[in-house]
Amino acid sequence: MLQSIWSESYSFTNRNNIHPMMEEQYQKALNPNQIQRIEDPKLREIRSKHWLYRHKIFMDEAHISDQELMRLYKLDEEAEQREIDKYKKAKK
Numbered sequence: 001m002l003q004s005i006w007s008e009s010y011s012f013t014n015r016n017n018i019h020p021m022m023e024e025q026y027q028k029a030l031n032p033n034q035i036q037r038i039e040d041p042k043l044r045e046i047r048s049k050h051w052l053y054r055h056k057i058f059m060d061e062a063h064i065s066d067q068e069l070m071r072l073y074k075l076d077e078e079a080e081q082r083e084i085d086k087y088k089k090a091k092k
Contacts, residue, residue, distance in 0.1 A: 043087055050080035
């Protein structure tokens, strides 16, 4: 299960190789290369901050249980989505 979440973070679903504007930058999971291509600095900062946090908890997997890791991961996913939603509203 953990491997599937980690793999999802590295997936690249933009098969048309379109610049990461609308669809890619708002995907649920992005890899660091996709995040770096986001042109808007605020959105790039939001996505990067959450990716780094999730990467940190995965790297600390030896010190926390799988259950705790999943709990932290899900909480951060929700926090990231709230930040993105707030960003989108402010941008309108």
